[in-house]
Amino acid sequence: MPHTYEFARAALTVDIVVFALDEEDLQVMLIQRDLEPFEGQWALPGGFVRVDETLDESARRELQEETGLQDIYLEQLYTFGGLKRDPRERVVTVAYYALVNLEGHNVHASTDARNAAWFSMNDLPDLAFDHSMILQTAHERLRGKLRYQPIGFELLPEKFTLRQLQHVYEVVLDRELDKRNFRKKVLGMEIVKETNEIEKDVAHRAAKLYRFDKKKYDRLTKQGFNFEI
Amino acid sequence: MPHTYEFARAALTVDIVVFALDEEDLQVMLIQRDLEPFEGQWALPGGFVRVDETLDESARRELQEETGLQDIYLEQLYTFGGLKRDPRERVVTVAYYALVNLEGHNVHASTDARNAAWFSMNDLPDLAFDHSMILQTAHERLRGKLRYQPIGFELLPEKFTLRQLQHVYEVVLDRELDKRNFRKKVLGMEIVKETNEIEKDVAHRAAKLYRFDKKKYDRLTKQGFNFEI
DNA sequence: CAATAATAGTGTCAATACAACACTAAGAAG
DNA sequence: CTTCTTAGTGTTGTATTGACACTATTATTG
Structure with missing residues (x-):
């Protein structure tokens, strides 16, 4: 057994799973590769x-460059270090996941001469590298996190109806929720506050718009409050 | 703005937060550095x-080399990539955390001519690099995870009393639990099964020993069962 | 061997949280 | 003014939680 080993000076990448929500499904942003491999x-x-950049900085920069998205919820997910995950050489990737609302941000359909598009989580193409696994890990994490922490707001515009918020939970958790119970619970936590606006341009009675009350949320979190839904 | 950038080929390390439990406190294993820096x-x-090794393999190997521990609960925690976390050069570290039971494994007090020791989480020395932050992150993760998943067994020998199991929860969650309610809950989940042995060498009535029922746990988990304590 | 000391082991009850359930109100569209 | 669509609202039975105190068993000690 040798006394010295070759240490990895692996190429290091970040990959970002960007989630959003349309009327129907949970969506994820993908980019069509214009270079080999894949x-x-x-x-x-x-x-x-x-x-010269930290991992978080790198993830934010890539997101900005490839999708135009800025100032969004971004969290480190997991680091994938399989030996053959990139056929060229060893590449370790630090995966992140991000949440955006489609209304508030206008996402480049295409940047860097690359083709970017949203895909429904229920209808995904084959992905390059081990990105399917990364995506699956991100999906599980999102579900787990949403269950206990109010990150659903990140998928909605600043002002939203309770119907929309319920929809976030239903899509991500993949089950139907009772409207009355849901509203009771959310309003009972007191982490949304009513605005005096109502939704516009709907062909039926318009619902009140609410806003996430971050201050109250931070205060309650410090007291160890539990936001289970 | 240049068209090419220098990509990081960072030196890559793993660091492992090894938790164990003594009679009183949550303990963590530390190693005294015999080289600069720190x-x-x-x-x-x-x-x-x-x-030639994946991240998980690397973590298991380091653990084995430095502490003699094998076949223990090990899970990736978070990746730390600050620019100045190592004064020599850029080093990205993938942190893991591990759970061991002190009775079942005999841990090297010292290996590689290095001084290894257990420290109470309530009485920690200053740590090298950003290891205090890593340790804090691990502690939060352990608390969060224990709350919802039955990993407390990993800190106990194969056969344990309900008193010991309760102690794990009390120490990690840092609050007292009611004995009757705790027992009701754990037995109600049916993820421990009684052995026909009792504890030995105690100066009072001996308690029954139980064993974690992994099969039942796996079955219940697949059905989406929730192990909240 | 009797008394003591230490922990094992057990049940109830009140308060709270949860889940199931259906109708009226408001506004838009025709 | 009729219809359509979604907003908005309470009650009740059931399950879960949390608070609480005593008897049983075993080892130890005098």
Whole structure:
């Protein structure tokens, strides 16, 4: 047994699972690769980490470059370090996941001469590298986190109806919720506050708009409050 | 703005937060560094990832080399990639946390001519690098995870009393639990099964020993059962 | 061997939280 | 003014939680 080993100086990338919500489904942003390997295939947005940036910075930069998204919810997910996950050489990737609302941000359909698009989580193409596994891990994490922490707001515009909020939970948790119980619970937690506006341009009675009460949320969190839904 | 950037080929390490439980406190294993930087200071066990091993393999190998521990609960925690976390050069570390029971494994007090020791989480020395932050992150994760998943068994020997199990929860969650309610809950979940043995060498009535019922646990988990305590 | 000391082991009840359930109100569209 | 669509609202039975105190068993000690 040798006394010295070759240490990995792995190429380091970040990959980002960007979730959003349309009327129906949970959506994820994918980018069509314009380079080998996996040229033409769909993949998660991401890229190499630069020497002068932290992992978080790198993830934010890639997101901005590839999708135009800025100032959104972003959280580190997991680090994937399989030996053969990139056929060229060893590449370790730090995966992140992000939540955006489609109304508030206008997402580049295409940047860097690359083709970017939203896909429903219920109708995904084959993905490059091990990105399917990363995506699955992100989906599980989102479900788990939403259950206990109010991150559903990140998928909605600043002002939203309780119907929309319920829809977030139904889509992500993949089960129907009772309207009355849901409203009781959310209003009971007192982490949304009513605005004096109502939704516009709907062909029926308009619902009140609410806003996430971050201050109250932070105060309750410090007291160890539990936001289970 | 240049068209090419220098990509990070960061040195990659793993660091492992090994938790155990003594009669009183949650304990963590630390190793006294015998090299610069931070020579003489206490640090988490860990080391460089080799080119031919995955991250998980690397974590298990380091754990084995530095503490003699094998076949224990090990889970990836978070990846720390701050620019200055190592004063020599950029080093990205993938942190893991592990749970062991002190009775079942005999842990090297010392390996590699290094000084290894258990420290109470309530009485920690200054740590090298950003290891205090890693340790804090691990502690939060352990608390969060224990709350919803039955990993408390990993800190106990194969056969244990309900008193011991309750103690795990009390120490990790840092609050007292009611004995009757705790027993009701754990037995109600049916994920422990009684052995026909009792504890030995105690100066009072001996308690029954139980064993974690992994099969039942797996079955219930697949059905989406929730193990909240 | 009797008394003591230490922990094992057990049940009830009140308060709270949860889940199931259906109708009226408001506004838009024709 | 009729119809359509979604907003908005309470009650009740059931299950879960949390608070609470005593007897049983075993080892130890005098």
